[in-house]
Amino acid sequence: MNAKLTDDAVAGLPLSLGRAELLEEIMSTPVLDDRPIRSREPRRRTRWLVPAAAAVVVAALALGTARWAGDDPAPAADRSAPVMSMPAVANGYVVLDAPGWTMVARHADEGRGEMSYENGDQYLELMWGLPEDYDGYVEDRRHIVRPAADGAPIQILGLGAQMWAYSPDDHTAIREVDAGQWIEFRGEGMDEAGYLALLGQLRAVDEAEFDAMLPEEFVTGAERNDTVDTILDEIDAASDGPLLPEGVDRASITSDQVDDYQLGSEISGQVACAWLGEYAAAEEAGDQGRMDAAAAALNSSHDWPVLHRMDDRGYFPEVLWMYAQQVADAGTLPEDYQNGLGC
Amino acid sequence: MSESREETFRRLYADHFDAVLGFALRRTDRPEDAADVTADTFLVAWRRLAHVPGGVETRPWLYGVARRVLANHRRGDHRRSALGDRLRKELAAAVPDCSDEVVQRADVTVAMHRLSARDQEVLELHLWEGLEPREIAEVLGLTTVVVRPRLSRARARLRELLGNDPEPPGHLPSRHPQLTRKEQP
Numbered sequence: 001m002n003a004k005l006t007d008d009a010v011a012g013l014p015l016s017l018g019r020a021e022l023l024e025e026i027m028s029t030p031v032l033d034d035r036p037i038r039s040r041e042p043r044r045r046t047r048w049l050v051p052a053a054a055a056v057v058v059a060a061l062a063l064g065t066a067r068w069a070g071d072d073p074a075p076a077a078d079r080s081a082p083v084m085s086m087p088a089v090a091n092g093y094v095v096l097d098a099p100g101w102t103m104v105a106r107h108a109d110e111g112r113g114e115m116s117y118e119n120g121d122q123y124l125e126l127m128w129g130l131p132e133d134y135d136g137y138v139e140d141r142r143h144i145v146r147p148a149a150d151g152a153p154i155q156i157l158g159l160g161a162q163m164w165a166y167s168p169d170d171h172t173a174i175r176e177v178d179a180g181q182w183i184e185f186r187g188e189g190m191d192e193a194g195y196l197a198l199l200g201q202l203r204a205v206d207e208a209e210f211d212a213m214l215p216e217e218f219v220t221g222a223e224r225n226d227t228v229d230t231i232l233d234e235i236d237a238a239s240d241g242p243l244l245p246e247g248v249d250r251a252s253i254t255s256d257q258v259d260d261y262q263l264g265s266e267i268s269g270q271v272a273c274a275w276l277g278e279y280a281a282a283e284e285a286g287d288q289g290r291m292d293a294a295a296a297a298l299n300s301s302h303d304w305p306v307l308h309r310m311d312d313r314g315y316f317p318e319v320l321w322m323y324a325q326q327v328a329d330a331g332t333l334p335e336d337y338q339n340g341l342g343c
Numbered sequence: 344m345s346e347s348r349e350e351t352f353r354r355l356y357a358d359h360f361d362a363v364l365g366f367a368l369r370r371t372d373r374p375e376d377a378a379d380v381t382a383d384t385f386l387v388a389w390r391r392l393a394h395v396p397g398g399v400e401t402r403p404w405l406y407g408v409a410r411r412v413l414a415n416h417r418r419g420d421h422r423r424s425a426l427g428d429r430l431r432k433e434l435a436a437a438v439p440d441c442s443d444e445v446v447q448r449a450d451v452t453v454a455m456h457r458l459s460a461r462d463q464e465v466l467e468l469h470l471w472e473g474l475e476p477r478e479i480a481e482v483l484g485l486t487t488v489v490v491r492p493r494l495s496r497a498r499a500r501l502r503e504l505l506g507n508d509p510e511p512p513g514h515l516p517s518r519h520p521q522l523t524r525k526e527q528p
Contacts, residue, residue: 001372002368002369002371002372002373002374002377002438003368003438003445004368004369004445004446004447004452004471005365005368005369005438005445005446006365006445006446007361007362007365008361009365009445010361010364010365010368011361013433013434013437013438014433014437015364015430015433015434015437017429017433018378018427018429018430018431018432018433018434019360019430021427021428021429021430022381022382022385022426022427022429022430023353023356023385025382025426025427026352026356026382026385026386026389026426027349027352027353027389029386029389029390029426104489104492105486105488105489107486107488114486116486116489121459121460121461121462123461125485125489144411145415146415166411166414167414167417169460170414186484188461189459189460189461261488312491312492312495313488313491313492314487314488314491
């Protein structure tokens with residue numbers, strides 16, 4: 001086994017000739033096709049590469065809780081609208097009916113989403129997206145193998161799919177577009193036979209059954225209103241002032257997420273957005289009193305219980321706290337906070 | 344005037360060669376294999392230069408490519424790279440003589456081998472390359488939400504095996520200033 005050298009030790013190795021020669025060799029090879037194609041990463045991870053994005057926004061985007069730069073923000077009414085009945089498979093309503101497996105994370109937003117199942121050291125991630133992204137993802141996956149090639153044809157949930165192997169115990173398959181969405185299934189910690197067997201245990205369900213099969217720590221439709229109320233009550237209790245600025249209705253603060261982390265980030269994010277918007281409006285009106293009240297409300301976020309519960313799972317709380325701190329300390333609105341928080 | 348393709352690649356190569364070679368050396372048995380992985384990784388970067396993200400995202404992207412190249416090698420799809428012959432020879436001569444400045448103690452290496460492959464990989468990216476969860480997520484194509492608890496659990500398992508915490512990341516894997524994300528505006 002090679003010694004596990006540090007990068008500094010590597011830099012000190014006498015490799016100058018080999019290093020320079022390799023560079024020239026590579027640059028003398030023809031570039032056959034360098035047309036930009038879509039990244040193999042989900043869109044949110046692609047978007048966080050946008051150079052203009054601040055690092056803090058990047059952190060929030062990585063969580064999938066923010067809207068994308070350049071996307072039209074969905075009107076608030078969309079968030080409170082009841083989930084429409086959609087074709088089961090296309091909406092990510094897929095359950096893994098296999099002993100030992102449990103859902104550990106889920107995020108869905110505007111036709112895209114991802115969901116993870118775990119069983120000890122085994123892992124299955126489902127990612128779904130819109131038809132316009134399908135060709136780009138498939139093309140990228142073709143490069144998992146060399147030379148690039150179509151994946152092995154398999155069937156998943158009754159529809160054709162292509163499967164590739166990253167390694168003997170790491171496989172991925174993309175199911176064809178069905179009812180407006182494609183789904184990718186990435187399985188780690190099992191061989192091909194195990195992966196295929198696991199895919200065979202997936203079951204498409206309707207929204208009601210999906211809801212009923214959520215693990216205990218997830219938020220079902222029946223629990224949603226109480227959960228949102230509790231989060232808002234806790235935020236209210238942590239703040240000396242009102243929960244929301246004048247003109248913002250508490251009933252407008254909603255979320256359809258079932259993962260408590262994602263739901264917590266949407267709810268706390270909407271409250272913070274309301275106060276950041278209030279701060280901006282007050283600043284424009286030259287109303288120092290309103291600006292102080294908004295800054296104080298944002299500063300109370302350090303005591304919002306929901307953020308402390310979320311803190312060990314991701315960076316959303318840190319991003320929100322940083323925005324609050326900037327308003328409190330510097331008296332300036334964070335640049336591009338709407339994208340960072342999904343306002 | 345914008346940078347030419349050649350200039351862009353030369354800069355990328357200069358900035359990240361040591362890191363990519365280090366990544367490969369730490370995960371292969373023989374120096375020649377590390378040279379092949381490095382050559383193939385930069386060949387992909389050259390051919391797909393338009394897709395290589397800039398700034399702090401470049402290195403995780405390169406690690407992600409190197410990881411895929413390594414996976415191809417490990418599953419037997421190993422062909423000797425047509426490139427980098429001199430690098431292979433220089434590495435084969437230089438690496439066995441170099442036992443200083445390793446990224447972790449031998450007992451940590453032994454303990455890590457007792458972890459699952461997935462836990463090992465996340466820990467290696469954290470301890471060897473000094474990556475944060477969101478960067479690990481980028482390399483592995485997972486979400487930060489998934490990586491963070493996984494890393495936490497892997498660290499806990501390693502701690503149980505060792506009876507103490509492994510060396511903290513950062514000072515051992517060496518310099519990678521590009522990866523020091525600014526958390527403050």
